[in-house]
Amino acid sequence: MSAKTASNAFDLSTWVASRSKTVDAALDRFLPKASAKPATIHKAMRYSLFAGGKRMRPALVLAAAEACGGKEEAALPLACAVECIHTYSLIHDDLPGMDNDDFRRGKPTNHKVFGEGIAVLAGDALLTQAFEIAALAKGWPRYSHRDLVLEIAKASGSLQLIAGQVADLEGEGKDLSVPQLRYIHERKTSALLCCSVRLGGMSANCTPVQLQALTDFGYNVGLAFQVIDDILDVTQSSEKLGKTAGKDVAAQKATYPRLVGLEKSKKIAAQLTQKAYAALKPFKGKAVALEALARYLLERDR
Amino acid sequence: MSAKTASNAFDLSTWVASRSKTVDAALDRFLPKASAKPATIHKAMRYSLFAGGKRMRPALVLAAAEACGGKEEAALPLACAVECIHTYSLIHDDLPGMDNDDFRRGKPTNHKVFGEGIAVLAGDALLTQAFEIAALAKGWPRYSHRDLVLEIAKASGSLQLIAGQVADLEGEGKDLSVPQLRYIHERKTSALLCCSVRLGGMSANCTPVQLQALTDFGYNVGLAFQVIDDILDVTQSSEKLGKTAGKDVAAQKATYPRLVGLEKSKKIAAQLTQKAYAALKPFKGKAVALEALARYLLERDR
Numbered sequence: 177m178s179a180k181t182a183s184n185a186f187d188l189s190t191w192v193a194s195r196s197k198t199v200d201a202a203l204d205r206f207l208p209k210a211s212a213k214p215a216t217i218h219k220a221m222r223y224s225l226f227a228g229g230k231r232m233r234p235a236l237v238l239a240a241a242e243a244c245g246g247k248e249e250a251a252l253p254l255a256c257a258v259e260c261i262h263t264y265s266l267i268h269d270d271l272p273g274m275d276n277d278d279f280r281r282g283k284p285t286n287h288k289v290f291g292e293g294i295a296v297l298a299g300d301a302l303l304t305q306a307f308e309i310a311a312l313a314k315g316w317p318r319y320s321h322r323d324l325v326l327e328i329a330k331a332s333g334s335l336q337l338i339a340g341q342v343a344d345l346e347g348e349g350k351d352l353s354v355p356q357l358r359y360i361h362e363r364k365t366s367a368l369l370c371c372s373v374r375l376g377g378m379s380a381n382c383t384p385v386q387l388q389a390l391t392d393f394g395y396n397v398g399l400a401f402q403v404i405d406d407i408l409d410v411t412q413s414s415e416k417l418g419k420t421a422g423k424d425v426a427a428q429k430a431t432y433p434r435l436v437g438l439e440k441s442k443k444i445a446a447q448l449t450q451k452a453y454a455a456l457k458p459f460k461g462k463a464v465a466l467e468a469l470a471r472y473l474l475e476r477d478r
Numbered sequence: 479m480s481a482k483t484a485s486n487a488f489d490l491s492t493w494v495a496s497r498s499k500t501v502d503a504a505l506d507r508f509l510p511k512a513s514a515k516p517a518t519i520h521k522a523m524r525y526s527l528f529a530g531g532k533r534m535r536p537a538l539v540l541a542a543a544e545a546c547g548g549k550e551e552a553a554l555p556l557a558c559a560v561e562c563i564h565t566y567s568l569i570h571d572d573l574p575g576m577d578n579d580d581f582r583r584g585k586p587t588n589h590k591v592f593g594e595g596i597a598v599l600a601g602d603a604l605l606t607q608a609f610e611i612a613a614l615a616k617g618w619p620r621y622s623h624r625d626l627v628l629e630i631a632k633a634s635g636s637l638q639l640i641a642g643q644v645a646d647l648e649g650e651g652k653d654l655s656v657p658q659l660r661y662i663h664e665r666k667t668s669a670l671l672c673c674s675v676r677l678g679g680m681s682a683n684c685t686p687v688q689l690q691a692l693t694d695f696g697y698n699v700g701l702a703f704q705v706i707d708d709i710l711d712v713t714q715s716s717e718k719l720g721k722t723a724g725k726d727v728a729a730q731k732a733t734y735p736r737l738v739g740l741e742k743s744k745k746i747a748a749q750l751t752q753k754a755y756a757a758l759k760p761f762k763g764k765a766v767a768l769e770a771l772a773r774y775l776l777e778r779d780r
Contacts, residue, residue, distance in 0.1 A: 208636060221636060303606065304631055304634050305635060321624050325612075333606045
């Protein structure tokens with residue numbers, strides 16, 4: 177976490193470190209032990225789940241719950257569920273039949289360590305585990321248990337997260353327009369970030385106005401996050417990113433820098449983050465963690 | 479469906495044909511249209527889902543619901559959910575990194591038609607869709623909505639369905655014992671068949687005694703089903719099976735015929751089916767469809 181944020185009144189580094197620890201401990205509890213038979217699959221699941229991910233999505237779940245006055249305990253299963261979804265999607269995206277990536281977060285990708293078959297199954301298992309964990313979350317009169325499961329299934333299904341990956345695969349080497357690129361970003365990234373903050377709000381029995389605010393916030397933060405990912409792929413080294421830099425350029429993938437240039441991309445990211453801040457107005461200063469997370473996402477350098 | 483069963487008092491062929499039609503129509507309703515953007519993924523999902531599967535698991539869900547006096551309407555989303563799980567597992571099992579199968583149900587496998595990347599994503603999407611559909615099922619005081627989601631997640635997770643596939647992958651070319659082979663069959667097949675009849679019972683708000691009976695029934699039918707699959711791989715042609723016959727032998731996979739011989743394998747299958755029949759006693763003759771399905775599974779020749 178960038179030291180810059182430490183100068184703010186709210187100390188994001190401390191907040192994130194504490195929440196990451198809680199999330200890691202909960203994930204460890206929710207998942208079968210690495211020794212559970214068959215050990216290979218549980219080692220593979222845990223390898224990617226505990227590979228040093230930034231826990232951005234769980235942080236968004238917990239921050240949204242806090243903004244709505246909810247309890248961490250109620251939000252925690254949902255925070256873990258979205259992290260399982262995120263990790264499964266990375267394992268499958270890295271497969272040779274998809275992005276064919278050898279490194280992720282500075283470590284060999286799941287299929288490089290465990291082989292393709294196990295990597296596919298580890299992703300499947302994490303996706304399934306997400307719903308098992310989500311099933312442990314408590315519903316409210318306003319947001320039933322069914323609403324929570326539907327929220328996750330829709331955000332990660334064939335019309336959202338998976339749609340983004342498909343469009344991304346199909347767009348390789350093609351001249352995409354900015355709206356087409358935005359379509360991909362909305363689904364590949366915004367859908368799950370949006371789902372994360374919405375789940376946090378729902379776990380706190382938030383008002384409809386708060387839910388709409390979180391939706392707008394998540395949507396814009398998600399788009400900003402992806403634009404910045406595109407920018408970092410061009411401007412940073414593989415070592416710093418912990419994954420292969422310049423891959424998008426090499427794969428002739430449509431990215432914001434490629435379509436509109438680097439400077440305009442940076443402006444777009446800043447504008448999207450401004451929209452995200454504006455969405456937080458209804459919380460009247462109570463969404464400090466969410467705001468700090470958005471600022472961190474814009475200022476990050478890897 | 480074998481004509482033999484038509485001579486029974488209960489006409490399984492007619493029953494299955496009618497239920498398959500209902501399930502197909504419901505699956506068509508629950509899934510995004512083939513034209514929904516991005517069309518590739520929805521075409522790929524539907525390609526395998528409507529590739530002429532026997533709808534064995536949905537039939538078990540509906541038959542179990544009937545045995546418990548439940549309504550088809552309540553069981554239908556669960557029947558569709560298990561079929562989505564089953565289909566996703568077939569798509570992923572057929573991948574080159576796993577069983578590397580070119581044909582399934584007489585048609586080219588998903589990755590042969592759509593490529594590996596899309597096949598992985600189509601499986602992911604069907605798995606996710608299963609939970610979205612299950613979320614539409616109605617809970618009861620005795621079996622909450624949460625229980626239904628947990629039932630599916632556990633049966634298809636890393637300790638059951640996926641564990642079976644992992645153990646199967648890892649067992650290739652090794653000398654497995656009968657208990658090790660049974661471990662694989664319990665997870666690869668029994669887990670989801672057991673889950674199917676349990677879900678049917680739960681959708682009918684069944685008694686605990688009925689649920690236990692269904693569990694025993696599903697477990698034994700599942701094992702019988704898999705032993706028979708092993709037998710058919712040895713005794714039948716690829717054309718008849720609609721998939722590559724003799725694959726288990728070629729892959730040096732442990733199978734019942736290989737470990738205990740063909741005749742003893744047939745006896746084991748018959749014994750397991752007898753146990754399944756015995757489990758249906760508490761239904762006092764009301765589980766006619768379940769009983770007929772078990773008989774069909776033992777007598778099938780493909």
